[in-house]
Amino acid sequence: MSETIETWFDQPLLFTIAERHVRGRLVRLGPVLNSIMAAHSYPPTAEKLLAEALVLTVLLGSTLKDPESQLTLQAQTGGGPVELLVCDYRGGELRGYLRFDAERLAEVGTDPTLFALFGEGFLAITFDQAASGERYQGIVPLEGASIGDAAEHYFGQSEQIPSLIRLAARHDAEAGCVAGGLLLQHLPEGEVGRDRLHVRHDHPEWAHARTIAETLKPEELTDPATSLETLAWRLFHEEEEVRIEPGLAVSRGCRCSLDYFAGVLSKFPEVERREMADESGTIEVDCAFCSRLFPIPLDEIASHD
Structure with a gap:
Protein backbone atom coordinates (compact mmCIF):
# COMPACT_ATOMS: atom_id res chain seq x y z
CA MET A 1 0.00 0.00 0.00
CA SER A 2 1.22 3.46 -0.85
CA GLU A 3 1.46 6.18 1.78
CA THR A 4 -1.61 8.37 2.12
CA ILE A 5 -3.37 10.71 4.54
CA GLU A 6 -5.16 8.50 7.04
CA THR A 7 -8.95 8.23 7.02
CA TRP A 8 -10.84 8.14 10.31
CA PHE A 9 -14.47 9.32 10.25
CA ASP A 10 -17.15 10.17 7.71
CA GLN A 11 -15.22 9.28 4.57
CA PRO A 12 -15.10 5.88 2.88
CA LEU A 13 -11.82 4.26 1.90
CA LEU A 14 -11.97 2.53 -1.49
CA PHE A 15 -9.58 -0.30 -2.26
CA THR A 16 -8.89 -2.81 -5.01
CA ILE A 17 -6.90 -6.04 -4.94
CA ALA A 18 -6.40 -6.66 -8.67
CA GLU A 19 -4.67 -10.00 -8.25
CA ARG A 20 -7.68 -11.33 -6.34
CA HIS A 21 -10.23 -9.60 -8.63
CA VAL A 22 -11.67 -7.94 -5.53
CA ARG A 23 -12.85 -4.45 -4.67
CA GLY A 24 -13.83 -3.12 -1.28
CA ARG A 25 -15.00 -0.20 0.81
CA LEU A 26 -14.42 0.62 4.45
CA VAL A 27 -16.18 3.41 6.31
CA ARG A 28 -16.66 4.63 9.87
CA LEU A 29 -19.34 7.18 10.69
CA GLY A 30 -19.17 9.46 13.73
CA PRO A 31 -20.02 13.20 13.68
CA VAL A 32 -22.31 12.86 10.65
CA LEU A 33 -24.07 9.91 12.25
CA ASN A 34 -24.67 11.81 15.48
CA SER A 35 -25.98 14.78 13.53
CA ILE A 36 -28.57 12.54 11.85
CA MET A 37 -29.49 10.84 15.13
CA ALA A 38 -29.94 14.16 16.92
CA ALA A 39 -33.16 14.85 15.00
CA HIS A 40 -34.95 12.08 16.92
CA SER A 41 -34.72 10.45 20.34
CA TYR A 42 -34.03 6.90 19.25
CA PRO A 43 -33.80 4.16 21.90
CA PRO A 44 -30.60 2.05 21.78
CA THR A 45 -32.05 -0.78 19.65
CA ALA A 46 -33.42 1.66 17.07
CA GLU A 47 -30.21 3.70 17.09
CA LYS A 48 -28.08 0.64 16.36
CA LEU A 49 -30.35 -0.50 13.52
CA LEU A 50 -30.41 2.91 11.86
CA ALA A 51 -26.67 3.41 12.36
CA GLU A 52 -25.86 0.13 10.62
CA ALA A 53 -28.31 0.94 7.82
CA LEU A 54 -26.66 4.33 7.29
CA VAL A 55 -23.23 2.69 7.09
CA LEU A 56 -24.57 0.19 4.56
CA THR A 57 -26.04 3.07 2.54
CA VAL A 58 -22.64 4.79 2.36
CA LEU A 59 -20.87 1.54 1.40
CA LEU A 60 -23.31 0.91 -1.46
CA GLY A 61 -23.63 4.56 -2.44
CA SER A 62 -19.87 4.91 -2.79
CA THR A 63 -19.96 2.40 -5.65
CA LEU A 64 -21.87 4.94 -7.79
CA LYS A 65 -19.61 6.63 -10.32
CA ASP A 66 -21.78 9.72 -10.95
CA PRO A 67 -22.11 12.08 -7.94
CA GLU A 68 -25.62 13.01 -9.10
CA SER A 69 -26.79 9.38 -8.91
CA GLN A 70 -28.63 8.18 -5.82
CA LEU A 71 -28.73 5.01 -3.74
CA THR A 72 -31.86 4.42 -1.65
CA LEU A 73 -32.19 1.73 1.01
CA GLN A 74 -35.69 0.99 2.26
CA ALA A 75 -36.93 -1.72 4.61
CA GLN A 76 -40.62 -2.20 5.31
CA THR A 77 -42.25 -4.22 8.02
CA GLY A 78 -44.02 -7.51 7.70
CA GLY A 79 -45.69 -7.11 11.08
CA GLY A 80 -42.72 -6.25 13.32
CA PRO A 81 -42.27 -3.22 15.60
CA VAL A 82 -40.15 -1.39 13.00
CA GLU A 83 -42.61 0.08 10.52
CA LEU A 84 -40.25 1.83 8.11
CA LEU A 85 -36.51 2.29 7.60
CA VAL A 86 -35.31 4.55 4.79
CA CYS A 87 -31.86 5.94 4.00
CA ASP A 88 -30.39 7.51 0.90
CA TYR A 89 -27.03 8.69 -0.40
CA ARG A 90 -26.25 11.13 -3.20
CA GLY A 91 -22.87 12.68 -3.92
CA GLY A 92 -21.68 12.19 -0.33
CA GLU A 93 -24.92 13.50 1.19
CA LEU A 94 -26.52 11.05 3.61
CA ARG A 95 -29.85 10.95 5.41
CA GLY A 96 -31.96 8.36 7.18
CA TYR A 97 -35.09 7.86 9.24
CA LEU A 98 -36.66 5.08 11.30
CA ARG A 99 -40.34 4.79 12.27
CA PHE A 100 -41.30 2.26 14.92
CA ASP A 101 -43.74 1.24 17.64
CA ALA A 102 -41.86 2.14 20.84
CA GLU A 103 -43.71 -0.26 23.14
CA ARG A 104 -43.30 -3.26 20.85
CA LEU A 105 -39.66 -2.42 20.12
CA ALA A 106 -38.88 -2.39 23.84
CA GLU A 107 -40.08 -5.99 24.05
CA VAL A 108 -37.57 -7.44 21.54
CA GLY A 109 -34.49 -7.03 23.74
CA THR A 110 -31.09 -5.51 23.04
CA ASP A 111 -29.89 -7.86 20.28
CA PRO A 112 -32.95 -8.77 18.19
CA THR A 113 -32.98 -10.66 14.90
CA LEU A 114 -34.25 -9.04 11.72
CA PHE A 115 -37.43 -11.12 12.04
CA ALA A 116 -38.01 -9.78 15.56
CA LEU A 117 -37.63 -6.22 14.23
CA PHE A 118 -39.49 -6.44 10.93
CA GLY A 119 -41.40 -9.71 10.86
CA GLU A 120 -41.52 -11.01 7.30
CA GLY A 121 -40.37 -7.71 5.85
CA PHE A 122 -38.51 -6.83 2.68
CA LEU A 123 -35.40 -4.82 1.81
CA ALA A 124 -35.43 -2.71 -1.36
CA ILE A 125 -32.16 -1.37 -2.78
CA THR A 126 -32.60 1.20 -5.54
CA PHE A 127 -29.92 2.70 -7.78
CA ASP A 128 -31.03 5.86 -9.64
CA GLN A 129 -28.50 6.53 -12.42
CA ALA A 130 -28.33 10.26 -13.16
CA ALA A 131 -26.50 10.03 -16.50
CA SER A 132 -28.85 7.51 -18.13
CA GLY A 133 -31.99 8.27 -16.12
CA GLU A 134 -32.36 4.55 -15.47
CA ARG A 135 -33.49 3.03 -12.18
CA TYR A 136 -32.43 -0.40 -10.93
CA GLN A 137 -34.17 -1.95 -7.96
CA GLY A 138 -33.78 -5.25 -6.17
CA ILE A 139 -36.10 -6.53 -3.44
CA VAL A 140 -35.15 -9.34 -1.09
CA PRO A 141 -36.59 -10.75 2.16
CA LEU A 142 -35.20 -9.35 5.41
CA GLU A 143 -33.47 -12.55 6.46
CA GLY A 144 -30.36 -13.11 8.56
CA ALA A 145 -28.80 -11.67 11.68
CA SER A 146 -28.41 -8.12 10.34
CA ILE A 147 -29.44 -5.85 7.52
CA GLY A 148 -26.00 -6.54 6.05
CA ASP A 149 -26.95 -10.21 5.62
CA ALA A 150 -30.03 -9.19 3.64
CA ALA A 151 -27.91 -6.95 1.41
CA GLU A 152 -25.45 -9.80 0.82
CA HIS A 153 -28.40 -11.89 -0.33
CA TYR A 154 -29.43 -9.09 -2.72
CA PHE A 155 -26.04 -9.02 -4.44
CA GLY A 156 -25.85 -12.80 -4.66
CA GLN A 157 -29.41 -13.18 -5.96
CA SER A 158 -30.09 -10.05 -8.03
CA GLU A 159 -26.63 -8.95 -9.15
CA GLN A 160 -24.80 -12.29 -9.09
CA ILE A 161 -21.84 -10.59 -7.45
CA PRO A 162 -20.35 -12.56 -4.54
CA SER A 163 -20.16 -10.10 -1.64
CA LEU A 164 -19.25 -9.86 2.02
CA ILE A 165 -20.76 -7.18 4.23
CA ARG A 166 -19.84 -6.51 7.84
CA LEU A 167 -21.57 -3.84 9.94
CA ALA A 168 -21.10 -2.75 13.54
CA ALA A 169 -22.41 0.05 15.76
CA ARG A 170 -22.00 1.03 19.38
CA HIS A 171 -22.45 4.01 21.67
CA ASP A 172 -19.15 5.53 22.81
CA ALA A 173 -19.04 7.65 25.98
CA GLU A 174 -16.97 10.36 24.27
CA ALA A 175 -17.72 10.03 20.54
CA GLY A 176 -21.43 9.24 20.84
CA CYS A 177 -22.78 6.79 18.29
CA VAL A 178 -20.03 5.21 16.19
CA ALA A 179 -20.67 2.76 13.35
CA GLY A 180 -18.44 1.13 10.77
CA GLY A 181 -18.66 -1.28 7.90
CA LEU A 182 -16.88 -3.28 5.24
CA LEU A 183 -18.09 -4.16 1.75
CA LEU A 184 -16.01 -6.68 -0.18
CA GLN A 185 -16.99 -7.83 -3.68
CA HIS A 186 -15.75 -10.07 -6.44
CA LEU A 187 -15.24 -7.79 -9.43
CA PRO A 188 -17.95 -8.25 -12.06
CA GLU A 189 -17.31 -9.05 -15.69
CA GLY A 190 -15.65 -6.30 -17.69
CA GLU A 191 -13.70 -4.64 -14.89
CA VAL A 192 -10.71 -6.96 -15.16
CA GLY A 193 -11.76 -9.10 -18.13
CA ARG A 194 -13.42 -11.81 -16.08
CA ASP A 195 -15.86 -14.53 -17.12
CA ARG A 196 -19.49 -14.07 -16.14
CA LEU A 197 -19.66 -14.98 -12.48
CA HIS A 198 -22.87 -17.00 -12.60
CA VAL A 199 -21.38 -19.57 -14.99
CA ARG A 200 -18.36 -20.20 -12.79
CA HIS A 201 -18.49 -22.02 -9.51
CA ASP A 202 -14.84 -21.97 -8.42
CA HIS A 203 -13.42 -18.66 -7.29
CA PRO A 204 -10.31 -19.49 -5.24
CA GLU A 205 -9.08 -15.89 -5.27
CA TRP A 206 -12.44 -14.68 -3.94
CA ALA A 207 -12.63 -17.43 -1.33
CA HIS A 208 -9.20 -16.42 -0.02
CA ALA A 209 -10.05 -12.71 0.18
CA ARG A 210 -13.39 -13.44 1.87
CA THR A 211 -11.79 -15.72 4.46
CA ILE A 212 -9.30 -13.00 5.36
CA ALA A 213 -11.97 -10.28 5.54
CA GLU A 214 -14.15 -12.42 7.82
CA THR A 215 -11.51 -12.06 10.55
CA LEU A 216 -12.40 -8.38 10.93
CA LYS A 217 -13.95 -7.77 14.34
CA PRO A 218 -16.85 -5.40 15.15
CA GLU A 219 -14.72 -3.55 17.69
CA GLU A 220 -12.12 -2.82 14.99
CA LEU A 221 -14.74 -1.25 12.73
CA THR A 222 -15.90 1.08 15.51
CA ASP A 223 -12.52 1.84 17.12
CA PRO A 224 -11.96 5.64 16.87
CA ALA A 225 -8.22 5.14 17.37
CA THR A 226 -7.75 2.92 14.31
CA SER A 227 -7.64 4.46 10.84
CA LEU A 228 -9.31 2.75 7.89
CA GLU A 229 -5.91 2.40 6.21
CA THR A 230 -4.70 0.48 9.27
CA LEU A 231 -7.68 -1.88 9.01
CA ALA A 232 -7.01 -2.50 5.32
CA TRP A 233 -3.34 -3.16 6.06
CA ARG A 234 -4.17 -5.59 8.89
CA LEU A 235 -6.37 -7.58 6.56
CA PHE A 236 -4.43 -7.57 3.31
CA HIS A 237 -0.78 -6.74 4.08
CA GLU A 238 0.34 -10.04 2.55
CA GLU A 239 -1.10 -9.15 -0.86
CA GLU A 240 1.30 -8.07 -3.57
CA GLU A 241 -0.61 -4.84 -4.24
CA VAL A 242 -3.60 -3.13 -2.68
CA ARG A 243 -4.68 0.09 -4.39
CA ILE A 244 -6.42 2.55 -2.08
CA GLU A 245 -8.05 5.93 -2.56
CA PRO A 246 -10.35 8.12 -0.47
CA GLY A 247 -14.02 8.32 -1.40
CA LEU A 248 -16.24 11.39 -1.14
CA ALA A 249 -16.51 12.89 2.32
CA VAL A 250 -19.92 12.18 3.87
CA SER A 251 -22.17 14.97 5.11
CA ARG A 252 -25.68 15.13 6.49
CA GLY A 253 -27.85 16.03 3.52
CA CYS A 254 -31.54 16.26 4.30
CA ARG A 255 -32.14 18.54 1.27
CA CYS A 256 -35.36 19.88 2.83
CA SER A 257 -36.25 23.55 2.37
Whole structure:
Protein backbone atom coordinates (compact mmCIF):
# COMPACT_ATOMS: atom_id res chain seq x y z
CA MET A 1 0.00 0.00 0.00
CA SER A 2 1.22 3.46 -0.85
CA GLU A 3 1.46 6.18 1.78
CA THR A 4 -1.61 8.37 2.12
CA ILE A 5 -3.37 10.71 4.54
CA GLU A 6 -5.16 8.50 7.04
CA THR A 7 -8.95 8.23 7.02
CA TRP A 8 -10.84 8.14 10.31
CA PHE A 9 -14.47 9.32 10.25
CA ASP A 10 -17.15 10.17 7.71
CA GLN A 11 -15.22 9.28 4.57
CA PRO A 12 -15.10 5.88 2.88
CA LEU A 13 -11.82 4.26 1.90
CA LEU A 14 -11.97 2.53 -1.49
CA PHE A 15 -9.58 -0.30 -2.26
CA THR A 16 -8.89 -2.81 -5.01
CA ILE A 17 -6.90 -6.04 -4.94
CA ALA A 18 -6.40 -6.66 -8.67
CA GLU A 19 -4.67 -10.00 -8.25
CA ARG A 20 -7.68 -11.33 -6.34
CA HIS A 21 -10.23 -9.60 -8.63
CA VAL A 22 -11.67 -7.94 -5.53
CA ARG A 23 -12.85 -4.45 -4.67
CA GLY A 24 -13.83 -3.12 -1.28
CA ARG A 25 -15.00 -0.20 0.81
CA LEU A 26 -14.42 0.62 4.45
CA VAL A 27 -16.18 3.41 6.31
CA ARG A 28 -16.66 4.63 9.87
CA LEU A 29 -19.34 7.18 10.69
CA GLY A 30 -19.17 9.46 13.73
CA PRO A 31 -20.02 13.20 13.68
CA VAL A 32 -22.31 12.86 10.65
CA LEU A 33 -24.07 9.91 12.25
CA ASN A 34 -24.67 11.81 15.48
CA SER A 35 -25.98 14.78 13.53
CA ILE A 36 -28.57 12.54 11.85
CA MET A 37 -29.49 10.84 15.13
CA ALA A 38 -29.94 14.16 16.92
CA ALA A 39 -33.16 14.85 15.00
CA HIS A 40 -34.95 12.08 16.92
CA SER A 41 -34.72 10.45 20.34
CA TYR A 42 -34.03 6.90 19.25
CA PRO A 43 -33.80 4.16 21.90
CA PRO A 44 -30.60 2.05 21.78
CA THR A 45 -32.05 -0.78 19.65
CA ALA A 46 -33.42 1.66 17.07
CA GLU A 47 -30.21 3.70 17.09
CA LYS A 48 -28.08 0.64 16.36
CA LEU A 49 -30.35 -0.50 13.52
CA LEU A 50 -30.41 2.91 11.86
CA ALA A 51 -26.67 3.41 12.36
CA GLU A 52 -25.86 0.13 10.62
CA ALA A 53 -28.31 0.94 7.82
CA LEU A 54 -26.66 4.33 7.29
CA VAL A 55 -23.23 2.69 7.09
CA LEU A 56 -24.57 0.19 4.56
CA THR A 57 -26.04 3.07 2.54
CA VAL A 58 -22.64 4.79 2.36
CA LEU A 59 -20.87 1.54 1.40
CA LEU A 60 -23.31 0.91 -1.46
CA GLY A 61 -23.63 4.56 -2.44
CA SER A 62 -19.87 4.91 -2.79
CA THR A 63 -19.96 2.40 -5.65
CA LEU A 64 -21.87 4.94 -7.79
CA LYS A 65 -19.61 6.63 -10.32
CA ASP A 66 -21.78 9.72 -10.95
CA PRO A 67 -22.11 12.08 -7.94
CA GLU A 68 -25.62 13.01 -9.10
CA SER A 69 -26.79 9.38 -8.91
CA GLN A 70 -28.63 8.18 -5.82
CA LEU A 71 -28.73 5.01 -3.74
CA THR A 72 -31.86 4.42 -1.65
CA LEU A 73 -32.19 1.73 1.01
CA GLN A 74 -35.69 0.99 2.26
CA ALA A 75 -36.93 -1.72 4.61
CA GLN A 76 -40.62 -2.20 5.31
CA THR A 77 -42.25 -4.22 8.02
CA GLY A 78 -44.02 -7.51 7.70
CA GLY A 79 -45.69 -7.11 11.08
CA GLY A 80 -42.72 -6.25 13.32
CA PRO A 81 -42.27 -3.22 15.60
CA VAL A 82 -40.15 -1.39 13.00
CA GLU A 83 -42.61 0.08 10.52
CA LEU A 84 -40.25 1.83 8.11
CA LEU A 85 -36.51 2.29 7.60
CA VAL A 86 -35.31 4.55 4.79
CA CYS A 87 -31.86 5.94 4.00
CA ASP A 88 -30.39 7.51 0.90
CA TYR A 89 -27.03 8.69 -0.40
CA ARG A 90 -26.25 11.13 -3.20
CA GLY A 91 -22.87 12.68 -3.92
CA GLY A 92 -21.68 12.19 -0.33
CA GLU A 93 -24.92 13.50 1.19
CA LEU A 94 -26.52 11.05 3.61
CA ARG A 95 -29.85 10.95 5.41
CA GLY A 96 -31.96 8.36 7.18
CA TYR A 97 -35.09 7.86 9.24
CA LEU A 98 -36.66 5.08 11.30
CA ARG A 99 -40.34 4.79 12.27
CA PHE A 100 -41.30 2.26 14.92
CA ASP A 101 -43.74 1.24 17.64
CA ALA A 102 -41.86 2.14 20.84
CA GLU A 103 -43.71 -0.26 23.14
CA ARG A 104 -43.30 -3.26 20.85
CA LEU A 105 -39.66 -2.42 20.12
CA ALA A 106 -38.88 -2.39 23.84
CA GLU A 107 -40.08 -5.99 24.05
CA VAL A 108 -37.57 -7.44 21.54
CA GLY A 109 -34.49 -7.03 23.74
CA THR A 110 -31.09 -5.51 23.04
CA ASP A 111 -29.89 -7.86 20.28
CA PRO A 112 -32.95 -8.77 18.19
CA THR A 113 -32.98 -10.66 14.90
CA LEU A 114 -34.25 -9.04 11.72
CA PHE A 115 -37.43 -11.12 12.04
CA ALA A 116 -38.01 -9.78 15.56
CA LEU A 117 -37.63 -6.22 14.23
CA PHE A 118 -39.49 -6.44 10.93
CA GLY A 119 -41.40 -9.71 10.86
CA GLU A 120 -41.52 -11.01 7.30
CA GLY A 121 -40.37 -7.71 5.85
CA PHE A 122 -38.51 -6.83 2.68
CA LEU A 123 -35.40 -4.82 1.81
CA ALA A 124 -35.43 -2.71 -1.36
CA ILE A 125 -32.16 -1.37 -2.78
CA THR A 126 -32.60 1.20 -5.54
CA PHE A 127 -29.92 2.70 -7.78
CA ASP A 128 -31.03 5.86 -9.64
CA GLN A 129 -28.50 6.53 -12.42
CA ALA A 130 -28.33 10.26 -13.16
CA ALA A 131 -26.50 10.03 -16.50
CA SER A 132 -28.85 7.51 -18.13
CA GLY A 133 -31.99 8.27 -16.12
CA GLU A 134 -32.36 4.55 -15.47
CA ARG A 135 -33.49 3.03 -12.18
CA TYR A 136 -32.43 -0.40 -10.93
CA GLN A 137 -34.17 -1.95 -7.96
CA GLY A 138 -33.78 -5.25 -6.17
CA ILE A 139 -36.10 -6.53 -3.44
CA VAL A 140 -35.15 -9.34 -1.09
CA PRO A 141 -36.59 -10.75 2.16
CA LEU A 142 -35.20 -9.35 5.41
CA GLU A 143 -33.47 -12.55 6.46
CA GLY A 144 -30.36 -13.11 8.56
CA ALA A 145 -28.80 -11.67 11.68
CA SER A 146 -28.41 -8.12 10.34
CA ILE A 147 -29.44 -5.85 7.52
CA GLY A 148 -26.00 -6.54 6.05
CA ASP A 149 -26.95 -10.21 5.62
CA ALA A 150 -30.03 -9.19 3.64
CA ALA A 151 -27.91 -6.95 1.41
CA GLU A 152 -25.45 -9.80 0.82
CA HIS A 153 -28.40 -11.89 -0.33
CA TYR A 154 -29.43 -9.09 -2.72
CA PHE A 155 -26.04 -9.02 -4.44
CA GLY A 156 -25.85 -12.80 -4.66
CA GLN A 157 -29.41 -13.18 -5.96
CA SER A 158 -30.09 -10.05 -8.03
CA GLU A 159 -26.63 -8.95 -9.15
CA GLN A 160 -24.80 -12.29 -9.09
CA ILE A 161 -21.84 -10.59 -7.45
CA PRO A 162 -20.35 -12.56 -4.54
CA SER A 163 -20.16 -10.10 -1.64
CA LEU A 164 -19.25 -9.86 2.02
CA ILE A 165 -20.76 -7.18 4.23
CA ARG A 166 -19.84 -6.51 7.84
CA LEU A 167 -21.57 -3.84 9.94
CA ALA A 168 -21.10 -2.75 13.54
CA ALA A 169 -22.41 0.05 15.76
CA ARG A 170 -22.00 1.03 19.38
CA HIS A 171 -22.45 4.01 21.67
CA ASP A 172 -19.15 5.53 22.81
CA ALA A 173 -19.04 7.65 25.98
CA GLU A 174 -16.97 10.36 24.27
CA ALA A 175 -17.72 10.03 20.54
CA GLY A 176 -21.43 9.24 20.84
CA CYS A 177 -22.78 6.79 18.29
CA VAL A 178 -20.03 5.21 16.19
CA ALA A 179 -20.67 2.76 13.35
CA GLY A 180 -18.44 1.13 10.77
CA GLY A 181 -18.66 -1.28 7.90
CA LEU A 182 -16.88 -3.28 5.24
CA LEU A 183 -18.09 -4.16 1.75
CA LEU A 184 -16.01 -6.68 -0.18
CA GLN A 185 -16.99 -7.83 -3.68
CA HIS A 186 -15.75 -10.07 -6.44
CA LEU A 187 -15.24 -7.79 -9.43
CA PRO A 188 -17.95 -8.25 -12.06
CA GLU A 189 -17.31 -9.05 -15.69
CA GLY A 190 -15.65 -6.30 -17.69
CA GLU A 191 -13.70 -4.64 -14.89
CA VAL A 192 -10.71 -6.96 -15.16
CA GLY A 193 -11.76 -9.10 -18.13
CA ARG A 194 -13.42 -11.81 -16.08
CA ASP A 195 -15.86 -14.53 -17.12
CA ARG A 196 -19.49 -14.07 -16.14
CA LEU A 197 -19.66 -14.98 -12.48
CA HIS A 198 -22.87 -17.00 -12.60
CA VAL A 199 -21.38 -19.57 -14.99
CA ARG A 200 -18.36 -20.20 -12.79
CA HIS A 201 -18.49 -22.02 -9.51
CA ASP A 202 -14.84 -21.97 -8.42
CA HIS A 203 -13.42 -18.66 -7.29
CA PRO A 204 -10.31 -19.49 -5.24
CA GLU A 205 -9.08 -15.89 -5.27
CA TRP A 206 -12.44 -14.68 -3.94
CA ALA A 207 -12.63 -17.43 -1.33
CA HIS A 208 -9.20 -16.42 -0.02
CA ALA A 209 -10.05 -12.71 0.18
CA ARG A 210 -13.39 -13.44 1.87
CA THR A 211 -11.79 -15.72 4.46
CA ILE A 212 -9.30 -13.00 5.36
CA ALA A 213 -11.97 -10.28 5.54
CA GLU A 214 -14.15 -12.42 7.82
CA THR A 215 -11.51 -12.06 10.55
CA LEU A 216 -12.40 -8.38 10.93
CA LYS A 217 -13.95 -7.77 14.34
CA PRO A 218 -16.85 -5.40 15.15
CA GLU A 219 -14.72 -3.55 17.69
CA GLU A 220 -12.12 -2.82 14.99
CA LEU A 221 -14.74 -1.25 12.73
CA THR A 222 -15.90 1.08 15.51
CA ASP A 223 -12.52 1.84 17.12
CA PRO A 224 -11.96 5.64 16.87
CA ALA A 225 -8.22 5.14 17.37
CA THR A 226 -7.75 2.92 14.31
CA SER A 227 -7.64 4.46 10.84
CA LEU A 228 -9.31 2.75 7.89
CA GLU A 229 -5.91 2.40 6.21
CA THR A 230 -4.70 0.48 9.27
CA LEU A 231 -7.68 -1.88 9.01
CA ALA A 232 -7.01 -2.50 5.32
CA TRP A 233 -3.34 -3.16 6.06
CA ARG A 234 -4.17 -5.59 8.89
CA LEU A 235 -6.37 -7.58 6.56
CA PHE A 236 -4.43 -7.57 3.31
CA HIS A 237 -0.78 -6.74 4.08
CA GLU A 238 0.34 -10.04 2.55
CA GLU A 239 -1.10 -9.15 -0.86
CA GLU A 240 1.30 -8.07 -3.57
CA GLU A 241 -0.61 -4.84 -4.24
CA VAL A 242 -3.60 -3.13 -2.68
CA ARG A 243 -4.68 0.09 -4.39
CA ILE A 244 -6.42 2.55 -2.08
CA GLU A 245 -8.05 5.93 -2.56
CA PRO A 246 -10.35 8.12 -0.47
CA GLY A 247 -14.02 8.32 -1.40
CA LEU A 248 -16.24 11.39 -1.14
CA ALA A 249 -16.51 12.89 2.32
CA VAL A 250 -19.92 12.18 3.87
CA SER A 251 -22.17 14.97 5.11
CA ARG A 252 -25.68 15.13 6.49
CA GLY A 253 -27.85 16.03 3.52
CA CYS A 254 -31.54 16.26 4.30
CA ARG A 255 -32.14 18.54 1.27
CA CYS A 256 -35.36 19.88 2.83
CA SER A 257 -36.25 23.55 2.37
CA LEU A 258 -39.29 25.79 2.07
CA ASP A 259 -38.63 26.24 -1.64
CA TYR A 260 -38.33 22.49 -2.24
CA PHE A 261 -41.59 21.64 -0.45
CA ALA A 262 -43.41 24.53 -2.11
CA GLY A 263 -42.34 23.12 -5.47
CA VAL A 264 -43.64 19.66 -4.54
CA LEU A 265 -46.97 21.03 -3.31
CA SER A 266 -47.38 23.11 -6.47
CA LYS A 267 -47.88 19.86 -8.39
CA PHE A 268 -51.13 19.21 -6.49
CA PRO A 269 -54.40 20.68 -7.87
CA GLU A 270 -55.33 24.01 -6.25
CA VAL A 271 -58.46 22.58 -4.66
CA GLU A 272 -56.42 19.86 -2.91
CA ARG A 273 -53.89 22.42 -1.66
CA ARG A 274 -56.70 24.44 -0.07
CA GLU A 275 -57.99 21.31 1.65
CA MET A 276 -54.53 20.69 3.10
CA ALA A 277 -54.18 24.26 4.42
CA ASP A 278 -55.22 25.45 7.87
CA GLU A 279 -57.49 28.44 8.64
CA SER A 280 -54.64 30.90 8.04
CA GLY A 281 -54.00 29.53 4.55
CA THR A 282 -50.81 27.69 5.47
CA ILE A 283 -49.77 24.10 4.83
CA GLU A 284 -47.45 22.62 7.44
CA VAL A 285 -45.01 20.04 6.09
CA ASP A 286 -43.28 17.73 8.57
CA CYS A 287 -39.88 16.47 7.37
CA ALA A 288 -39.40 13.04 8.94
CA PHE A 289 -35.65 13.05 8.22
CA CYS A 290 -34.77 16.16 10.22
CA SER A 291 -37.89 16.41 12.42
CA ARG A 292 -38.67 20.01 11.39
CA LEU A 293 -41.97 21.69 10.52
CA PHE A 294 -42.14 23.91 7.45
CA PRO A 295 -45.12 26.32 7.34
CA ILE A 296 -45.78 27.18 3.68
CA PRO A 297 -48.39 29.83 2.72
CA LEU A 298 -50.66 28.99 -0.21
CA ASP A 299 -49.63 32.12 -2.13
CA GLU A 300 -45.98 31.02 -1.95
CA ILE A 301 -46.93 27.64 -3.43
CA ALA A 302 -48.91 29.38 -6.18
CA SER A 303 -45.74 31.26 -7.23
CA HIS A 304 -44.24 27.90 -8.29
CA ASP A 305 -47.13 27.08 -10.65
